[in-house]
Amino acid sequence: xxxxxxxxxxxxxxxxxxxxxxxxxxxxxxxxxxxxxxxxxxxxxxxxxxxxxxxxxxxxxxxxxxxxxxxxxxxxxxxxxxxxxxxxxxxxxxxxxxxxxxxxxxxxxxxxxxxxxxxxxxxxxxxxxxxxxxxxxxxxxxxxxxxxxxxxxxxxxxxxxxxxxxxxxxxxxxxxxxxxxxxxxxxxxxxxxxxxxxxxxxxxxxxxxxxxxxxxxxxxxxxxxxxxxxxxxxxxxxxxxxxxxxxxxxxxxxxxxxxxxxxxxxxxxxxxxxxxxxxxxxxxxxxxxxxxxxxxxxxxxxxxxxxxxxxxxxxxxxxxxxxxxxxxxxxxxxxxxxxxxx
Amino acid sequence: xxxxxxxxxxxxxxxxxxxxxxxxxxxxxxxxxxxxxxxxxxxxxxxxxxxxxxxxxxxxxxxxxxxxxxxxxxxxxxxxxxxxxxxxxxxxxxxxxxxxxxxxxxxxxxxxxxxxxxxxxxxxxxxxxxxxxxxxxxxxxxxxxxxxxxxxxxxxxxxxxxxxxxxxxxxxxxxxxxxxxxxxxxxxxxxxxxxxxxxxxxxxxxxxxxxxxxxxxxxxxxxxxxxxxxxxxxxxxxxxxxxxxxxxxxxxxxxxxxxxxxxxxxxxxxxxxxxxxxxxxxxxxxxxxxxxxxxxxxxxxxxxxxxxxxxxxxxxxxxxxxxxxxxxxxxxxxxxxxxxxx
DNA sequence: GGATTTGTGTAGATCGGTCTACGTTTTTCT
DNA sequence: AGAAAAACGTAGACCGATCTACACAAATCC
Numbered sequence: 001x002x003x004x005x006x007x008x009x010x011x012x013x014x015x016x017x018x019x020x021x022x023x024x025x026x027x028x029x030x031x032x033x034x035x036x037x038x039x040x041x042x043x044x045x046x047x048x049x050x051x052x053x054x055x056x057x058x059x060x061x062x063x064x065x066x067x068x069x070x071x072x073x074x075x076x077x078x079x080x081x082x083x084x085x086x087x088x089x090x091x092x093x094x095x096x097x098x099x100x101x102x103x104x105x106x107x108x109x110x111x112x113x114x115x116x117x118x119x120x121x122x123x124x125x126x127x128x129x130x131x132x133x134x135x136x137x138x139x140x141x142x143x144x145x146x147x148x149x150x151x152x153x154x155x156x157x158x159x160x161x162x163x164x165x166x167x168x169x170x171x172x173x174x175x176x177x178x179x180x181x182x183x184x185x186x187x188x189x190x191x192x193x194x195x196x197x198x199x200x201x202x203x204x205x206x207x208x209x210x211x212x213x214x215x216x217x218x219x220x221x222x223x224x225x226x227x228x229x230x231x232x233x234x235x236x237x238x239x240x241x242x243x244x245x246x247x248x249x250x251x252x253x254x255x256x257x258x259x260x261x262x263x264x265x266x267x268x269x270x271x272x273x274x275x276x277x278x279x280x281x282x283x284x285x286x287x288x289x290x291x292x293x294x295x296x297x298x299x300x301x302x303x304x305x306x307x308x309x310x311x312x313x314x315x316x317x318x319x320x321x322x323x324x325x326x327x328x329x330x331x332x333x334x335x336x337x338x339x340x341x342x
Numbered sequence: 343x344x345x346x347x348x349x350x351x352x353x354x355x356x357x358x359x360x361x362x363x364x365x366x367x368x369x370x371x372x373x374x375x376x377x378x379x380x381x382x383x384x385x386x387x388x389x390x391x392x393x394x395x396x397x398x399x400x401x402x403x404x405x406x407x408x409x410x411x412x413x414x415x416x417x418x419x420x421x422x423x424x425x426x427x428x429x430x431x432x433x434x435x436x437x438x439x440x441x442x443x444x445x446x447x448x449x450x451x452x453x454x455x456x457x458x459x460x461x462x463x464x465x466x467x468x469x470x471x472x473x474x475x476x477x478x479x480x481x482x483x484x485x486x487x488x489x490x491x492x493x494x495x496x497x498x499x500x501x502x503x504x505x506x507x508x509x510x511x512x513x514x515x516x517x518x519x520x521x522x523x524x525x526x527x528x529x530x531x532x533x534x535x536x537x538x539x540x541x542x543x544x545x546x547x548x549x550x551x552x553x554x555x556x557x558x559x560x561x562x563x564x565x566x567x568x569x570x571x572x573x574x575x576x577x578x579x580x581x582x583x584x585x586x587x588x589x590x591x592x593x594x595x596x597x598x599x600x601x602x603x604x605x606x607x608x609x610x611x612x613x614x615x616x617x618x619x620x621x622x623x624x625x626x627x628x629x630x631x632x633x634x635x636x637x638x639x640x641x642x643x644x645x646x647x648x649x650x651x652x653x654x655x656x657x658x659x660x661x662x663x664x665x666x667x668x669x670x671x672x673x674x675x676x677x678x679x680x681x682x683x684x
Numbered sequence: 685g686g687a688t689t690t691g692t693g694t695a696g697a698t699c700g701g702t703c704t705a706c707g708t709t710t711t712t713c714t
Numbered sequence: 715a716g717a718a719a720a721a722c723g724t725a726g727a728c729c730g731a732t733c734t735a736c737a738c739a740a741a742t743c744c
Contacts, residue, residue, distance in 0.1 A: 361724090363725095364724060364725075364726090365722090368722095374721085374722095375721065375722055375723070376722075377721080380722080380723080399729095401729090402729040402730070404729095
């Protein structure tokens with residue numbers, strides 16, 4: 001077996017350039033106290049030896065130049081769009097983004113976050129994390145944290161979220177303008193829901209919008225979680241209702257759930273949008289597939305991801321007062337919303 | 343601002359337990375030379391001090407207990423399924439999996455892989471990487487590598503792939519048994535295609551299967567890449583063909599491309615499967631959505647992911663001869679394939 | 685022109701683990 | 715019982731960077 005070449009270390013560069021290790025380190029970090037002459041000399045040696053600093057070793061004392069992104073669910077394509085926005089910004093500033101996934105719940109999430117901390121990540125972006133707010137506050141005092149998809153206020157971490165109140169209003173207004181009155185919502189009733197979670201806020205926004213239109217009597221939360229499975233179940237339960245008690249339109253809560261419900265209703269012979277309108281939330285790629293064409297609310301994921309990364313980096317630079325960003329959502333009307341027929 | 347508690351180090355544990363740091367390290371690594379008495383003593387101290395070894399520091403000499411997964415595209419849900427399989431296995435053995443994404447091409451891929459090496463990852467799983475085989479060979483001599491989705495042989499890395507020859511045959515056989523003769527294929531004609539890449543092998547499998555059925559005259563590669571965009575274009579080009587030159591069935595190459603083509607054809611008023619049958623490849627979640635119901639080939643992603651992780655871990659343990667695993671694909675018939683009508 | 689300030693470079697401790705080499709004690713063998 | 719082998723612990727070098735403290739030279743000040 002051929003022996004692999006040994007990688008150049010900072011000492012090799014120092015020796016080759018005829019200077020001290022500290023000097024090379026200074027060049028590396030753009031630190032004060034380096035003459036132009038020395039800089040070029042060192043840089044030449046680095047290039048010649050094909051030197052790359054070992055990020056791991058840097059992390060022992062300084063920064064690891066690594067950001068961690070925590071995801072509940074990789075298969076939710078909206079999340080991966082967010083991740084891309086984060087990466088874009090981070091890369092411009094020389095940070096690497098590594099993603100960890102843990103779908104099995106709070107324990108797995110905790111373990112993964114610890115693993116990221118144990119690898120000395122400089123900061124964390126949590127996308128739609130589980131768990132109570134005070135756990136996150138505790139975490140935020142340990143390491144710079146930005147939470148994506150949960151609303152503030154929070155003292156020790158920043159948040160970036162879609163304005164879910166406005167988003168829900170967008171949906172209800174749209175359906176009402178089409179002539180619907182009996183509008184239900186797939187509510188995410190996860191047991192550990194906290195104030196500030198999208199499910200909580202969107203539901204509240206739905207309630208408010210319904211009241212605004214004088215439709216309080218039709219407020220109806222179809223229970224479940226936001227996933228394909230749960231959406232299917234919710235759809236089946238709707239299909240099982242007697243016709244008189246069935247809504248004419250549905251606020252899907254999130255696209256994955258909305259598509260699940262769509263599927264179940266479709267299979268039960270309930271035609272969309274003739275028999276029932278559905279509007280989702282998130283504008284994931286699958287919603288655009290033409291035979292479906294799910295009307296939905298777009299959150300401009302890349303934008304949110306970029307925002308989150310910028311906040312995180314400024315926090316790493318030392319900012320301590322928390323910031324909370326709301327991104328305005330936008331309604332996208334496709335083919336699953338139409339005037340009621342009954 | 344409240345000061346955060348200082349984290350316990352190995353020295354703290356050693357002092358608390360009244361032993362040497364080396365002893366604690368031995369307990370940690372399950373190394374030889376620890377009496378049961380000392381083990382329990384140390385473990386008690388660790389629990390009491392809430393000690394977690396800093397993975398970063400461990401990586402300086404020993405293992406970092408971190409596996410890197412490289413992904414071209416997070417939004418391809420098949421890839422995320424693979425990643426899950428990897429994580430399952432890795433976690434059982436105390437390894438963490440961190441995912442990196444780089445969709446912009448070879449350079450970005452190279453940078454990301456370097457970043458993972460610079461963080462001293464113990465091994466890498468590359469999912470559908472770009473680039474020539476000898477680049478990968480070179481990489482494989484630097485760090486344990488398993489490539490997912492590229493066929494062997496390879497000397498310095500392992501591969502796990504779907505048996506794409508068989509998969510293509512499955513599709514062609516199925517379509518032929520329905521009565522199709524004029525079967526085209528969305529061929530991925532990326533400029534940097536290498537032998538062993540799925541696109542190459544699937545296309546070859548298609549050619550072979552067509553020949554086997556005596557349909558060589560109808561062999562037809564619709565050029566493009568495997569992505570939604572490119573699928574759309576291919577679909578449009580098919581729709582633009584005069585009816586007499588249009589195939590009655592289409593081997594989609596990959597689900598994302600097949601769905602793109604489906605979309606374009608649908609929009610052009612070509613009805614699936616009445617006017618044209620389409621079969622995809624990968625069985626991504628969106629294919630199952632009922633109004634679509636794309637017939638496809640399943641590769642059992644979780645299984646492949648697990649295999650890859652097992653290979654990688656055994657390679658980290660010291661195995662040097664390379665292994666190459668082929669996973670048998672399975673046809674899933676849904677609603678987009680039917681007998682031809684013309 | 686001597687004192688002070690500024691600029692440039694180095695030595696060496698440090699981060700938190702791992703691992704080799706070696707000393708001491710206990711067990712096994714003949 | 716004495717020798718050899720095995721079991722158990724520890725000291726201290728080491729991994730590859732960062733960072734503080736300090737030495738020395740050059741520039742600026744009064």
